[in-house]
Amino acid sequence: MNCLYCGSPAVDETGHCHECGLNQRILYKAYNTSNYYYNLGLDRAKIRDLSGAIEVLKLSLKYNKRNTNARNLLGLVYYDMGEWVLALSQWVISTNYDSNKKNAANKYIKQLQANSIKLDSNSRMANTYNRALLLAASGAEDLPFIQLRRILKTNPHFVKGFLMLGLIHIKMEEYGKAGKCFRRVLKIDRFNPTAIRLLKEMDLPEEDYDEDDIEDIYQAEIGGDTEKLDIGELLENSKQDEEDDSEDGIKFRGFKEVNFAKYALVYVIVGIVLGIATMTFLVMPSRVNSVRAEYSDIKLTFSDEIAKKNASISDSQAKLESANQQVEKLKKQLEEATEADGSNSIYDKLFDANELLASEKVKDAILKLEDVEIDELTSEGAKKLYRSVMDAGKGDIYDTFMADGQKALEDSDITSAIRYLTLASKIDDTKAKPLFFLAKAYETDGNATKANEIRDYIDEHFPDSKYANGGVAAGDGEDAEDADEDSDNRDQEDGGAGDETDEADGEGDAEAGDADGGAEDNEGEDNED
Amino acid sequence: MINFDEEIRKLKPVYEVDEAEDAIYANDLKDVTDILVEMVKEIKEK
Numbered sequence: 001m002n003c004l005y006c007g008s009p010a011v012d013e014t015g016h017c018h019e020c021g022l023n024q025r026i027l028y029k030a031y032n033t034s035n036y037y038y039n040l041g042l043d044r045a046k047i048r049d050l051s052g053a054i055e056v057l058k059l060s061l062k063y064n065k066r067n068t069n070a071r072n073l074l075g076l077v078y079y080d081m082g083e084w085v086l087a088l089s090q091w092v093i094s095t096n097y098d099s100n101k102k103n104a105a106n107k108y109i110k111q112l113q114a115n116s117i118k119l120d121s122n123s124r125m126a127n128t129y130n131r132a133l134l135l136a137a138s139g140a141e142d143l144p145f146i147q148l149r150r151i152l153k154t155n156p157h158f159v160k161g162f163l164m165l166g167l168i169h170i171k172m173e174e175y176g177k178a179g180k181c182f183r184r185v186l187k188i189d190r191f192n193p194t195a196i197r198l199l200k201e202m203d204l205p206e207e208d209y210d211e212d213d214i215e216d217i218y219q220a221e222i223g224g225d226t227e228k229l230d231i232g233e234l235l236e237n238s239k240q241d242e243e244d245d246s247e248d249g250i251k252f253r254g255f256k257e258v259n260f261a262k263y264a265l266v267y268v269i270v271g272i273v274l275g276i277a278t279m280t281f282l283v284m285p286s287r288v289n290s291v292r293a294e295y296s297d298i299k300l301t302f303s304d305e306i307a308k309k310n311a312s313i314s315d316s317q318a319k320l321e322s323a324n325q326q327v328e329k330l331k332k333q334l335e336e337a338t339e340a341d342g343s344n345s346i347y348d349k350l351f352d353a354n355e356l357l358a359s360e361k362v363k364d365a366i367l368k369l370e371d372v373e374i375d376e377l378t379s380e381g382a383k384k385l386y387r388s389v390m391d392a393g394k395g396d397i398y399d400t401f402m403a404d405g406q407k408a409l410e411d412s413d414i415t416s417a418i419r420y421l422t423l424a425s426k427i428d429d430t431k432a433k434p435l436f437f438l439a440k441a442y443e444t445d446g447n448a449t450k451a452n453e454i455r456d457y458i459d460e461h462f463p464d465s466k467y468a469n470g471g472v473a474a475g476d477g478e479d480a481e482d483a484d485e486d487s488d489n490r491d492q493e494d495g496g497a498g499d500e501t502d503e504a505d506g507e508g509d510a511e512a513g514d515a516d517g518g519a520e521d522n523e524g525e526d527n528e529d
Numbered sequence: 530m531i532n533f534d535e536e537i538r539k540l541k542p543v544y545e546v547d548e549a550e551d552a553i554y555a556n557d558l559k560d561v562t563d564i565l566v567e568m569v570k571e572i573k574e575k
Contacts, residue, residue: 005562021569022562030561065560085544089552123546130542137537164540171533194539201531 004028034064041073050077050159050189068098072105079108081189082158084122088112125151129161141168157188166198175202346372350382353389363400366393370423393427401427402434409441417441432458436467 002009004027008019015024037060044053054077060070075090091105098105112119128151132144148165152158166181179202185195349368356365369389377383393401405420418441424434439454459468544552 005566020566021573022565026565027562030565034560061560062558063561065558065563083543085546085549085552086556088549089544089556092549092553093557119546126543126545130545133537133540133542137534160540160543164537167531167533167536167540170531194536198531198536 004031030063031067034060034062034067034070036060037063038067038070038073041070041077045073045077048188048190050081051192053077066097068094068103068105071097072103072108075105075108080157082122082125082155082161084112084119085126121154125155125158125161129158129164133164136164136168141172144168145172159185159189159192162188163192163194163198166195170198170202178202346376347382350377350385350389354385357389357392362389362392363397365389366397366423366427369426370419374426390427390429398424398427402437405434405441406437409437409444412444414441414445418445432462432465432467435462 001011001024003011003017003020003022004024005022006017006020008017010018011024012018015028016022017024037056041053041055041057041060044050044056054074057070057074057077060067061074064070071090071094075087075094077087078084078090079087088109091108094105095103095109128147132147132151135147136144145165145168148161148168152161152165155161162181162185166178166185169175169178169181179199182195182199185192186199189195349372353365353368356362356368366389369386372386374383374386377386401420401424405417405424408414408417408420418438421434421438421441425431425438428434435454435458439451439458442448442454443451455470458465462468
């Protein structure tokens with residue numbers, strides 16, 4: 001046998017524990033007494049003699065403070081009387097002595113802690129009751145009365161509250177209401193000594209709770225049932241009492257806990273709907289308007305910018321076109337300049353002709369300048385050089401070209417005729433004869449416009465010539481002498497130089513005859529003429 | 530006749546939740562076993 005207190009096996013036959021020194025018999029007696037009072041308390045609690053139950057349960061704990069059954073039941077009794085803190089303290093001590101999960105105190109504590117709203121309400125109730133008690137002690141009536149009514153509505157099993165309310169009614173000389181309060185106490189705590197005493201002093205009938213009946217009821221309801229009470233059962237009894245109260249004048253509504261969790265989803269949905277409605281009707285329109293205003297501003301800004309850009313683009317296009325035209329113009333000028341600067345440029349030809357002239361190849365020099373017009377030359381030096389080359393051909397070469405041109409015209413070789421006659425007119429631009437025959441060649445060729453232009457030129461520059469006015473005075477115009485006379489008339493400065501030229505021409509003829517071969521015959525004919 | 534003031538004085542304040550610790554210490558009394566242990570201890574000391 002192990003020691004009941006320390007659990008040591010060192011217990012002798014007399015029941016003495018050598019470990020802790022306690023006598024097991026005494027301990028056993030004490031524990032047995034504790035259990036006896038626990039059973040008594042349980043019985044009293046079952047008949048709602050809560051005050052009696054508290055008394056014997058406290059006695060039970062004096063014999064064995066580790067009697068968790070007695071402690072748990074004491075906590076339940078306190079709980080039913082509305083004193084939650086005392087109940088909680090008993091259950092906490094119980095779990096401290098017996099941490100086994102099977103200890104019912106664990107369950108009670110969890111239930112209390114899970115219902116934080118009710119716990120908070122009870123805390124406020126205790127606070128209000130204590131303040132009301134102070135006020136009542138100081139002689140106040142109304143305020144404690146109001147406060148008590150309020151807390152008793154939410155905690156209809158608060159015995160001390162009903163007792164104080166009854167006392168206040170007595171002070172207010174409302175004995176009937178006071179009696180109802182005390183009877184209400186007796187329905188919670190059937191043999192509450194204070195309530196019974198006060199009812200007796202007021203000479204009010206205790207109705208169901210006469211002194212004679214108390215013992216009978218107690219004996220009748222004890223029976224042999226010793227099952228434990230739990231909070232659920234006590235609360236069930238409380239509900240029954242509340243229903244009974246409705247028959248009295250005072251209406252004590254039972255505390256019905258609102259299950260806020262049940263409405264949480266509804267609150268969320270309503271909140272979402274309100275939020276959407278607020279967004280739709282209040283926030284969004286203003287937001288949309290502000291966005292529209294911003295959009296309009298941006299649109300205006302961009303319209304202005306686009307207009308400016310368009311104007312700029314138009315200007316740029318105009319400038320571009322102008323630049324392109326200028327470029328084209330410059331290109332043309334460049335091309336012309338390039339052509340002018342090419343190997344066949346008039347100046348090159350002029351220089352070549354000059355070199356040929358220097359080497360006494362007069363005819364070749366003149367032929368070199370066949371395609372060059374004097375008007376194309378810009379500098380005076382070039383014009384002088386050109387003229388010097390052409391002047392070198394006056395005489396025999398001139399006559400040769402004239403003769404060749406006329407012969408080609410007779411032979412209907414218009415191309416050659418135009419060529420030779422043009423050369424002749426370039427060599428001696430003071431004579432109308434080559435121009436006259438040149439016009440005739442163009443006319444034969446069908447180019448009447450050019451022919452007329454040349455004739456107009458003759459009429460303008462050689463008005464006294466016989467080739468003027470269409471060469472009517474010259475007839476066929478084939479008279480070389482007439483042409484020479486005409487030349488003498490026009491070229492006044494030539495004078496004696498003309499003889500020199502003729503001599504030079506004679507020498508030139510000799511050279512030209514060497515060069516052209518067949519041309520000698522024509523020259524010879526000219527000389528004879 | 531009931532004396533209101535006297536009756537009110539008999540009523541004790543209830544513990545509030547903040548005072549739970551005090552309530553626990555107040556309710557954890559000595560039992561018979563504690564008294565026996567103290568007695569044995571005193572005897573042993575003597």
